Amino acid sequence: MSKATPMTMLVRFAPSPTGLIHAGNARTAVANYLFAHANDAEFLLRIDDTDAERSKPEFEAAILEDLAWLGLRHDRFERQSERGDVHRAAVERLKASGRLYPCFETAEELDRKRKRQQARHLPPVYDRAALSLTDDERAKFEAEGRKPHWRFLLSQKKVVWDDLIRGPVEIDTGTVSDPVVVREDGTFLYTLPSVVDDADLGVTHIIRGEDHVTNSAAQIEIFEALGVTPPRMAHHPLLVGASGEALSKRLGSLSLRTMRENGIEPMALSAYLAKIGTSDPIEPRASLNDLAGEFDFSKIGRAPARFDEAELAALNAKHLHAVPYEEVRDRLAVLGCDLGPAFWLAVRPNLGRLSDAASFRVLVEGPVVPTREDPEMLEKAADLLPDTLDGESWGIWTKAITAATGRKGKALFHPLRLALTGREHGPELAKLLPLIGPARARARLMGETA
Ligand code: GLU
Numbered sequence: 457m458s459k460a461t462p463m464t465m466l467v468r469f470a471p472s473p474t475g476l477i478h479a480g481n482a483r484t485a486v487a488n489y490l491f492a493h494a495n496d497a498e499f500l501l502r503i504d505d506t507d508a509e510r511s512k513p514e515f516e517a518a519i520l521e522d523l524a525w526l527g528l529r530h531d532r533f534e535r536q537s538e539r540g541d542v543h544r545a546a547v548e549r550l551k552a553s554g555r556l557y558p559c560f561e562t563a564e565e566l567d568r569k570r571k572r573q574q575a576r577h578l579p580p581v582y583d584r585a586a587l588s589l590t591d592d593e594r595a596k597f598e599a600e601g602r603k604p605h606w607r608f609l610l611s612q613k614k615v616v617w618d619d620l621i622r623g624p625v626e627i628d629t630g631t632v633s634d635p636v637v638v639r640e641d642g643t644f645l646y647t648l649p650s651v652v653d654d655a656d657l658g659v660t661h662i663i664r665g666e667d668h669v670t671n672s673a674a675q676i677e678i679f680e681a682l683g684v685t686p687p688r689m690a691h692h693p694l695l696v697g698a699s700g701e702a703l704s705k706r707l708g709s710l711s712l713r714t715m716r717e718n719g720i721e722p723m724a725l726s727a728y729l730a731k732i733g734t735s736d737p738i739e740p741r742a743s744l745n746d747l748a749g750e751f752d753f754s755k756i757g758r759a760p761a762r763f764d765e766a767e768l769a770a771l772n773a774k775h776l777h778a779v780p781y782e783e784v785r786d787r788l789a790v791l792g793c794d795l796g797p798a799f800w801l802a803v804r805p806n807l808g809r810l811s812d813a814a815s816f817r818v819l820v821e822g823p824v825v826p827t828r829e830d831p832e833m834l835e836k837a838a839d840l841l842p843d844t845l846d847g848e849s850w851g852i853w854t855k856a857i858t859a860a861t862g863r864k865g866k867a868l869f870h871p872l873r874l875a876l877t878g879r880e881h882g883p884e885l886a887k888l889l890p891l892i893g894p895a896r897a898r899a900r901l902m903g904e905t906a
Contacts, residue, residue, distance in 0.1 A: 465497035465660040466532075469523075470650065472504045473515035476711040477522045479763050480665065480695050480703060483729040486747075487692060488663050489528045490730060493748035500657065501530035505537045506649050522712040526722045527744055534657065536649050543644055546652040546682060547637075550608070555681045556637065558604030559586035560597040582607070582633035606638035608647075608678060615673040620690035620753040622666070627673035635674050651675050655684040666691040692756055693733060698764035710763070719809025720768065724775040728768050733761025740775035769808065776807045784810060793817040795891070802887035816883060820891045824878045826900040829871040833861045837872065838901035843894050850886035875901050 469485040471477060477485070492499040501523065505511035516535075523530070536543075550556045561569070570580045586607070589597075597604075612630035619625045637648040654662065662672075669691050679686040695703050703710065715725060727741040734755040741747050781797040788794035793814045803816045818824065828834060840856045842849055854872070858864045863871075873885060876897060882888070889897060899906035 465492075465495055466500055466658050467492050467497055467661045467663055468500040468502045468654070468657075468659050469528075469530075470502040470504045470664075471519050472507065472510070472646075473512055473519060474507065474510040475515060476713055477519055478712065479710040479715075479729070482522075482526065482712055482725070483695060483732075483761070484664055484692070485523060485526070485528055486726055486729045487690075487751075489744065490748045490751040491661065491663055491690075491753075492531075493745065494751040497660070498531040499528070500532040500534065500659070502533075502653060502657075503535045503537075504646065504650065505535060506543075506644050506646070508537070508643070511537070518713070522716075525712065525716060526726055528726075532657075534653065536653060539649070539653060539656075542656050543649045543652050546656075547606070547644075547648065550678075550681060551606070553681065555609050555678075556606045557587055557609055557634075558594065559607055559636075560589070560594070560602045560604055561586070562602075579631065580633075581631065584634065603640040605636050605640050607634040608637050608674065608681075610634050610674060610677055615676050617672070617676060617686070617689055619669075620661070620663075620688055621692055621756050622669070622758065625669065625672075625689075627670065629673050629677060632670060632674065637678075647671060647675060647678070651678040652682070654687060655679055655682055659687050661688045661690065663690040663692070665694050667694060690753055693758060693760045695732075695763045696760040698762055698766065700760070700762070703763060710765075715768075719811055720772050721775050721779075721810070724772040725768070727775070728771050732763060733757050733759070738767065738771060740771060740778060742778075773808045776810060777805050779804065788813060795820060798887070799891055802883045802891060806883050819877050819879075819882060819888060822896060823905045824876070824896075824900055825905045826876070826878055826903055827874040828903050829874050830863070830867070831903070833857065833863050833868070834871060834875050834901045834903075836860050838898045841894055841898055841901070845890040845894055845897075847886070847890065850889050853889075872901075875903075 467488045469488045471481055471485075489499050491497065501520075503516055503519070505516065547556065566582075569583065573580050587609075594604075610629040610632065612628075614626050614628050616624065616626045635645070635647055637645055639645065653659075672689055672691070676686045697703050712725075716722075723743070724740060726744060727747060728738065730741075730747045730751070731738045734757065736750060736755055781800040784800065785794055787810060788800065791811055791814045793799070793816070795817060799816075799820060800813070803813050806816070807813060837853075837857045840853060840860060842853065854868060858868060869885070873879070873882070876885060876888070876892060892900075896906045
């Protein structure tokens, strides 16, 4: 294990490939990425795939695709399943120094112990019975065919760290069980490979959800037992739903996949995940760099952050309303509605999602079946329509119609909209009119499908 002080700061996002990335772990990924970019640090993507049974290559592929969609490029990549030698070497060192000890209790025996503790109103902390096994007793268990699992011997002292989000944290490791780190079959539980890799790869900052706070105390002790200075820790509050409910049951619908399919823009989602639960306003941002420039742990509150899908949808719309044409041109082409920058500027204020733009193509190119609400006025309007139309035309033309017919306000605009677009609502007519063009506009005003 290298103990060298790393030259660069290093953070990691460490998903297990046992499912899709959802709002909760995406928020952790965003925080790590933004911290890295705000501090010239490196961003490591570490696939925590030591659970061979539950880890699936298709989930790893999905994680990579989803992070790429969000734009969270990693500087380094590691897969824990390929680092078994490093993990095993660390286990041997911890065994040699007496910090790992073998236990032979079966799951049922442990369960019985917990029930007895419960009945006596004692905390369900492992009683360390295995520490007092004699060599004979151990040999007897092994002769019975029992294989040991291994626990890390906690110091039962106060572990203290200055959390970058929570401030000073103090956890008495006498109040928690010695964690099992190696199973009977020799496979590792999450904690051990995580600490060994953080130490070996030179992770300097661990940024993750506060569900890991208690783990951190044991992990800090393992870092120290390995002779490595623990990384700085930052535990952010977890996400809850709009009315404060736990999100866990709805995580399927909050997967990045589903959000993407529902038309959420990656930058809108990044901005939302970066800002909820902070003192900053929730506003669209043009780039991850902008978000990185504003990233600061001190802005993250201690209360759970509310993930409100309606608020995200509103932010998504607001984001789209400001997106420049060049940024969406290719996607508009795929949607079959790249009609140029003027079309984009005309329709973007009406979008909730990008794909809505496709529904406006017909307004420009036809065929539109006009609804005629005041034919007399519409005929006059057709007469007054100039032969060339630009951005100024609408104002001049409608003034002329008012002068000629006395129609104004709703009595003017509603029939014009119905005739020109066949719809009650839609993009601003001043911007649409030059795109529709004089010939089509005149035909529609006269009641022709065009
Ligand atoms: N694989 C762990 C998880 O997904 C990583 C936790 C950590 O950041 O240490 O919960």
